[in-house]
Amino acid sequence: EAGVAQSPRYKIIEKRQSVAFWCNPISGHATLYWYQQILGQGPKLLIQFQNNGVVDDSQLPKDRFSAERLKGVDSTLKIQPAKLEDSAVYLCASSSQNYGYTFGSGTRLTVV
Amino acid sequence: AQSVAQPEDQVNVAEGNPLTVKCTYSVSGNPYLFWYVQYPNRGLQFLLKYITGDNLVKGSYGFEAEFNKSQTSFHLKKPSALVSDSALYFCAVRDENYGQNFVFGPGTRLSVLP
Numbered sequence: 001e002a003g004v005a006q007s008p009r010y011k012i013i014e015k016r017q018s019v020a021f022w023c024n025p026i027s028g029h030a031t032l033y034w035y036q037q038i039l040g041q042g043p044k045l046l047i048q049f050q051n052n053g054v055v056d057d058s059q060l061p062k063d064r065f066s067a068e069r070l071k072g073v074d075s076t077l078k079i080q081p082a083k084l085e086d087s088a089v090y091l092c093a094s095s096s097q098n099y100g101y102t103f104g105s106g107t108r109l110t111v112v
Numbered sequence: 113a114q115s116v117a118q119p120e121d122q123v124n125v126a127e128g129n130p131l132t133v134k135c136t137y138s139v140s141g142n143p144y145l146f147w148y149v150q151y152p153n154r155g156l157q158f159l160l161k162y163i164t165g166d167n168l169v170k171g172s173y174g175f176e177a178e179f180n181k182s183q184t185s186f187h188l189k190k191p192s193a194l195v196s197d198s199a200l201y202f203c204a205v206r207d208e209n210y211g212q213n214f215v216f217g218p219g220t221r222l223s224v225l226p
Contacts, residue, residue, distance in 0.1 A: 004155075042116075042202055042216035043156070056213055091155060101214065103148075103156040 002026065004104035006092050012110045018080035021107045025073070025094030031055075033101070034067055034077050035091040043091055049075060082111045114139045114207040116217035124223045125193050133188040133220045135203030144206040145186040146214070147177055151199045159201075162186060173197070193224045 005024040013019050025032050030051050035043035046065065048056040052072040060067070064083070069075040079086055089108050093101040115138045125131045137143055147159040160171025167179040177188045186203060203217040 006155075040219075042204075042218045044216075045213060048213060093156075101146075101156075102158070105153075105155040108153075 004092055004094055004102050006090075006104035006107055008107055009105065010108045010110075012112060013082055015084055015111050016081040018078065019082055019109060020079075021077045021090050021092075021109075023075045023077070023092030023104060025075070025092070026096075026102055029094035029096050029102075030072070031095045032069055032075050033093045033095075034075070035093065037089045037091055037106070039088070046077070046090075079109075082109075084111050087111045114143075114205050114215045116203050116205050116215055118201075118203055118217035118220045120220050121218075122221045122223065124225060127195050127224050127226050128192050131190050131193040131197070131222065131224070133201050133203075133222060135186045135188065135217060136184050137186060137203070137205040138184065139205060139207040141208040143184075143186075144208065145177075145179060146204040146206075147171065147175070147186075147188050148202045148204060148216075149199045150202065150219075156202065159188070193222075195224045195226050198222055198224045 007022050032049045034046045036046050037043040046060045047067045049069045052069050067077045087110050089106040091106045092104045095101045117136045119134055145162040148156040150156050159175050160169050162169045162179045170176045175190050179186050200219045200221050202219050204214045206214050
C-alpha cells in the first residue's frame with residue numbers, strides 16, 4: 001500500500017510569514033495526526049482528526065496554528081505568522097484500528 | 113496521563129555485540145507500547161508493538177522487545193548489532209483509557225561502531 005505522503009519536504013521562511021503543509025494519509029485510514037518534532041526531542045501531538053472531525057487539539061497553539069481535513073482525507077496544517085521557535089519537522093501520521101501509526105517523511109521547516 | 117521515559121540520550125555499542133535501548137512508561141490503564149526508528153532526514157518507521165499476549169515481541173530487522181509489567185518497562189533489544197542500526201529510536205505508549213493518542217519518549221541515539 002502507498003504510504004503517507006507529505007509536501008513540501010523542506011521549507012525556509014522568514015519569521016512572521018505564513019506557511020502551509022499538506023498530508024495525504026493511507027487510503028481508508030480514518031484517523032490522521034499532525035506531530036511537531038523539534039530537534040533533539042520526541043514528536044509532540046498537535047492535532048488528531050477522526051474522519052473530518054477534530055478529536056484532540058489541546059496542544060495546538062491556536063493563535064497561530066490551524067489545521068483542517070475537510071473531506072476526511074487530505075489535511076493541511078498552517079502556521080500564520082511563524083515564529084523562530086516553530087522551526088521543526090512536522091510529521092503527519094495516519095492509522096486504522098490496528099493500533100499502529102504510519103508516518104510520512106515529514107516537512108522540515110526552518111524559520112529565519 | 114501517560115508518559116514515557118528513555119533514560120539514555122545515547123547508546124554506543126560495537127558491531128556484533130548485543131544492544132539494549134531502555135524505555136519505561138506510566139499509564140493509568142493497560143499500555144499499548146511501540147518502538148519506532150528514525151533515520152536521518154526520514155520519517156518514523158514502525159519496528160514493533162506490544163498490545164497483549166506474549167511479553168516478548170519480535171519486530172522488524174531482528175529487533176525484539178520485552179514487556180515487563182512489574183517494572184513498567186519495554187526495552188528494545190537485538191542480539192547482534194549492525195552499523196546500519198545506527199539511528200534515533202523512540203518508544204511510544206498509548207493508554208487504553210485515552211483513545212488513540214500516542215505519547216513519545218525523547219528518543220535515544222544508537223551508534224553502532226564498526
